[in-house]
Amino acid sequence: MARIELVNVGHAYGGAANAGTETRWALRPMTMTWRDGGAYALLGPSGCGKTTLLNLISGLLTPTQGRILFDGKDITQLGPRERNIAQVFQFPVLYDTMTVFDNLAFPLRNRGWKEAAVRTRVGEVAELLDLAADLKRRARGLPPDAQQKISLGRGLVRTDVAAVLLDEPLTVIDPHLKWLLRRKLKQIHQQLKVSLIYVTHDQVEALTFAEEVVVMNHGEVLQVGTPQALYEAPEHTFVGHFIGSPGMNFLPCKLGANEARMGDVTLPMDAEWLARAAAAGTEHQLGFRPDAAEVLAAPVASTAGAAWQPARVQSFQPMGTHSLLQLGFGGGSVWVRAAAAFQPAGDYVWLRPLPGKLALFADQRLVPRSATEASIAPHASTPEAGAAP
Amino acid sequence: MSATPHPAALALKLEGVEQRVGAAIHLYPLNLELVPGQLNVLLGATLAGKTSLLRLMAGLDAPTAGRIHEGSRGAWRDVTGLPVRQRDLAMVYQQFINYPSLSVRENIASPLRLRGVAKGELEQRVATIAEQLRLTPFLDRRPAELSGGQQQRTALARALAKDAGLLLLDEPLVNLDYKLREELRAELLQLLRVRNTTVVYATTEPQEALQLGGNVVVMEAGRVVQSGPTLQVFSRPASLAAARAFSDPPLNVLPARFDGTRGIATLANGAANGLASGLSGGLEVALSPAAVAAVRATGVNEFLLALRPHQLHSEPGGCRSLTLQGTVELAEISGSDTYLHVHTAGGDVVAQWRGIHPLSLGSRAHLFLDPREFFGFTCEGAALFAPTAAAGET
Structure with missing residues (x-):
C-alpha cells in the first residue's frame, strides 16, 4: 500500500493545447495527498472529472501537467501494470468457466506465486468475503452479488498493490443487498488497511464508504472532508446542495x-x-x-x-x-x-x-x-x- | 395554465380484476376505485404487481378476469381491454421514452397535433408546459442531445400536454440520480396539484409516497394489502405486510411474550440473552390499556412488537424508558440521516438517526425506545395496536 500524492495535476483531453482556457480542463490543476491505508471516495455528477482523476491514478491517462507520487516515488510516466494498482469495475470481471478458487488465484499465479502460498492467501480472502463455501463452484452460476465479490476478491488478493480502485462497484447489486456489500467493504478496509479509492455519483455510497470524500464538479475539486464535515460545514455552495x-x-x-x-x-x-x-x-x-x-x-x-x-x-x-x-x-x-x-x-x-x-x-x-x-x-x-x- | 378548459378527470373502478400469465399469477383478484382528480400512489417492492396493474388500467393489457370501468361526469363505460388509443389517458415510464427523431418541441406538441389543436394555441401550450418543466432552452434539441433528467422532463411534458383525464406514472424518477430526483419530484408535485387529472403514481419508495401524499394503494406479491389516505395508512397499517411496505429502512420486528396479569410484554429473545440493559429481568415493555385489551382478545400470548427505524432514538429522555444495546455493523448515510445497522442479542435492528453520525464498525450503540411507539401484530401479521398520535415526535 502507498501514500498517493498529486502535485499540481491537471488534465485536458487533447493535450496541452487545450489546457489554456479554464473551461477546457477535464480536471483542473490540483494538489492533494491521500494517506496510506485510507478509504476515499470521489463523488460528483456525471462529467465532473472523477473518472478522469481515477484514470490518472491508475495510469490509463497521463496528466497534461503535474506529477503523481506513490510513497514519494514519481510514477507519472508509468503505465497501469507498472503502478501496481488493482481495479474493480461496475460489472463483474471474472473468468466464467473457472472456479471461484481459480478466479481468486489468477492474479497470484500470474505473478509466479508458489501454489502453497496461493492456497493460503486465497483462503484468507475467501474467508473475508464469505466465499469460502463457494470456492469449488464455477463463477458462472453464481448470483451477481457473489460475482461482484469475486471481482473484489481478485482486487484484494494481491498483497503488494499500491491501492485498490473501485469504479461504481455496486451498480449491479440488488438494492436490498447493497448494505451488506457496503458493510463488507468497510470490514475489509478495517481488517486489511488497504488504500481504497471509490468512484461514485451516489451520495449514499460515498458517505457510507469513505473516511474522506472528494466532492467534484465541472472538473474541480470543491472539498475534501469527512461526511460530517461535508454536511455540517460545506466549503462550496455546490457541496451544500449536493450533500443532504x-x-x-x-x-x-x-x-x-x-x-x-x-x-x-x-x-x-x-x-x-x-x-x-x-x-x-x-x-x-x-x-x-x-x-x-x-x-x-x-x-x-x-x-x-x-x-x-x-x-x-x-x-x-x-x-x-x-x-x-x-x-x-x-x-x-x-x-x-x-x-x-x-x-x-x-x-x-x-x-x-x-x-x-x-x-x-x-x-x-x-x-x-x-x-x-x-x-x-x-x-x-x-x-x-x-x-x- | 392553458386557455383551453381541462377535460374532466376520470373515475376508475376495477372489479374482481386479476392477471395471470400462464401458471404465474401477476395479480390476485382485486377491487379498487379511484376518485376523479385524486393523486393515487401505488406503493410496493419490485414485482409487487404495480406495473401489471398500471398496464391493465391503461388498456395495454387485458385482465384474465374482472371488469374495468371508467367514469366521466357521472357516466360509466366499460373499458376492459379497450385499446389505449381509444382512451383519454397518458402514461410515463421508468425508461425515458421520447420520439428520437423529433425535437423536444415536437415531442411535447405531438399529442396536441394528433388532436388537431390549432397552431396558435398549440404553440402557446407547448411554451407554457416547457417553461413549467424548465425545457425552454432545449426546445430545438433532440432527445439524444439531452441529459437523462431533461429526457424524462420531456416525456413528462408530453404526458402533461396531452391534458388527459387519467395520468399513469410508472416509477418516473427511478432512473435519475438522487439530486435530480429530489428536484423533479418537488416540481412534479406542484404541477400535479393544480391539475384536474386523476393520477396514479407507482413507486417502491415509502418516502416518495409520503411526499406525494393523496391516497395510497399498498401492494405486495400481486395483492393489494391496504389502501386509503397515505398518512393514515402509514400511521395505522392494517397488517405487518402494509407496515413493512411503508418502512425504508426496514421495519424492526421483535417477537414478544404477553404477560396479561401485569399488562406487559417481554421481548422473547432479548430477555434471557441480556438484550436489555438497566433492567435486570430483561426488556419489559409496558403496554397501554388498549394494547393489553387487543392482545388479550387474541387469546394467544406470543405476538410481535414492531418499531420503525426512526423510533430507535439516539438520545434518552421523555418516555424513552427502554434501552437496547448492540454492536454497530454499519452506519449508512442517506440524505440527511444515518441508518445504523445494529446487532443486538435479541436480533438485528436498524435505527434511523437525524444528521451524520460517524460511528465505526464494531462500536457500541445505545438505542433508546419509548414503549408508546410500538406497533403490535399477531404472529400471523394482523394489526393489534399502533402508537398513539402523541408519541413518535423527534
Missing part, C-alpha cells in the same frame, strides 16, 4: 456592517465575519440546512422581534417521520424540516434560522466564521428565542 436531502438552502444577500439582508428579511450578524465576506467576493449567499431552523405555526407574543420572521407556506408535506415545508422567505424559497406533528395554521408560519448554524458564502465559497461564535451569542439568547415552545 433536501440540500442546503441558499439566499442571495446584501451585506451591511452588522447585518445581512435577504429580500425583506434582515438578520443581525457578526461585523468581523461580514467584513471578511465582503472582502472575499462580490456575490453573497446565506446558507442554512433544512434542519437548522425553528418553525412555529402561529405567532407568539414575542415574535415581533428580529429573530422570528413570517414565511409564506408554498408547500407542506407530512413525511410520517417528520414534515417538510417549502417556504417563501428572504426573497427566495427555502426547505425546512419540522416535527412530524407540525401543522401550519394558515398561509404563514414563523421561521427562525438558528444563528449558530448559518453559513455565509462569497462567490459560492464558504467564508469561515473564524472563532467568533461568542459574538453572535446575544442573538441566540434573545427573549424571542426563549419563547419557542
Whole structure:
C-alpha cells in the first residue's frame, strides 16, 4: 500500500493545447495527498472529472501537467501494470468457466506465486468475503452479488498493490443487498488497511464508504472532508446542495456592517465575519440546512422581534417521520424540516434560522466564521428565542 | 395554465380484476376505485404487481378476469381491454421514452397535433408546459442531445400536454440520480396539484409516497394489502405486510411474550440473552390499556412488537424508558440521516438517526425506545395496536 500524492495535476483531453482556457480542463490543476491505508471516495455528477482523476491514478491517462507520487516515488510516466494498482469495475470481471478458487488465484499465479502460498492467501480472502463455501463452484452460476465479490476478491488478493480502485462497484447489486456489500467493504478496509479509492455519483455510497470524500464538479475539486464535515460545514455552495436531502438552502444577500439582508428579511450578524465576506467576493449567499431552523405555526407574543420572521407556506408535506415545508422567505424559497406533528395554521408560519448554524458564502465559497461564535451569542439568547415552545 | 378548459378527470373502478400469465399469477383478484382528480400512489417492492396493474388500467393489457370501468361526469363505460388509443389517458415510464427523431418541441406538441389543436394555441401550450418543466432552452434539441433528467422532463411534458383525464406514472424518477430526483419530484408535485387529472403514481419508495401524499394503494406479491389516505395508512397499517411496505429502512420486528396479569410484554429473545440493559429481568415493555385489551382478545400470548427505524432514538429522555444495546455493523448515510445497522442479542435492528453520525464498525450503540411507539401484530401479521398520535415526535 502507498501514500498517493498529486502535485499540481491537471488534465485536458487533447493535450496541452487545450489546457489554456479554464473551461477546457477535464480536471483542473490540483494538489492533494491521500494517506496510506485510507478509504476515499470521489463523488460528483456525471462529467465532473472523477473518472478522469481515477484514470490518472491508475495510469490509463497521463496528466497534461503535474506529477503523481506513490510513497514519494514519481510514477507519472508509468503505465497501469507498472503502478501496481488493482481495479474493480461496475460489472463483474471474472473468468466464467473457472472456479471461484481459480478466479481468486489468477492474479497470484500470474505473478509466479508458489501454489502453497496461493492456497493460503486465497483462503484468507475467501474467508473475508464469505466465499469460502463457494470456492469449488464455477463463477458462472453464481448470483451477481457473489460475482461482484469475486471481482473484489481478485482486487484484494494481491498483497503488494499500491491501492485498490473501485469504479461504481455496486451498480449491479440488488438494492436490498447493497448494505451488506457496503458493510463488507468497510470490514475489509478495517481488517486489511488497504488504500481504497471509490468512484461514485451516489451520495449514499460515498458517505457510507469513505473516511474522506472528494466532492467534484465541472472538473474541480470543491472539498475534501469527512461526511460530517461535508454536511455540517460545506466549503462550496455546490457541496451544500449536493450533500443532504433536501440540500442546503441558499439566499442571495446584501451585506451591511452588522447585518445581512435577504429580500425583506434582515438578520443581525457578526461585523468581523461580514467584513471578511465582503472582502472575499462580490456575490453573497446565506446558507442554512433544512434542519437548522425553528418553525412555529402561529405567532407568539414575542415574535415581533428580529429573530422570528413570517414565511409564506408554498408547500407542506407530512413525511410520517417528520414534515417538510417549502417556504417563501428572504426573497427566495427555502426547505425546512419540522416535527412530524407540525401543522401550519394558515398561509404563514414563523421561521427562525438558528444563528449558530448559518453559513455565509462569497462567490459560492464558504467564508469561515473564524472563532467568533461568542459574538453572535446575544442573538441566540434573545427573549424571542426563549419563547419557542 | 392553458386557455383551453381541462377535460374532466376520470373515475376508475376495477372489479374482481386479476392477471395471470400462464401458471404465474401477476395479480390476485382485486377491487379498487379511484376518485376523479385524486393523486393515487401505488406503493410496493419490485414485482409487487404495480406495473401489471398500471398496464391493465391503461388498456395495454387485458385482465384474465374482472371488469374495468371508467367514469366521466357521472357516466360509466366499460373499458376492459379497450385499446389505449381509444382512451383519454397518458402514461410515463421508468425508461425515458421520447420520439428520437423529433425535437423536444415536437415531442411535447405531438399529442396536441394528433388532436388537431390549432397552431396558435398549440404553440402557446407547448411554451407554457416547457417553461413549467424548465425545457425552454432545449426546445430545438433532440432527445439524444439531452441529459437523462431533461429526457424524462420531456416525456413528462408530453404526458402533461396531452391534458388527459387519467395520468399513469410508472416509477418516473427511478432512473435519475438522487439530486435530480429530489428536484423533479418537488416540481412534479406542484404541477400535479393544480391539475384536474386523476393520477396514479407507482413507486417502491415509502418516502416518495409520503411526499406525494393523496391516497395510497399498498401492494405486495400481486395483492393489494391496504389502501386509503397515505398518512393514515402509514400511521395505522392494517397488517405487518402494509407496515413493512411503508418502512425504508426496514421495519424492526421483535417477537414478544404477553404477560396479561401485569399488562406487559417481554421481548422473547432479548430477555434471557441480556438484550436489555438497566433492567435486570430483561426488556419489559409496558403496554397501554388498549394494547393489553387487543392482545388479550387474541387469546394467544406470543405476538410481535414492531418499531420503525426512526423510533430507535439516539438520545434518552421523555418516555424513552427502554434501552437496547448492540454492536454497530454499519452506519449508512442517506440524505440527511444515518441508518445504523445494529446487532443486538435479541436480533438485528436498524435505527434511523437525524444528521451524520460517524460511528465505526464494531462500536457500541445505545438505542433508546419509548414503549408508546410500538406497533403490535399477531404472529400471523394482523394489526393489534399502533402508537398513539402523541408519541413518535423527534
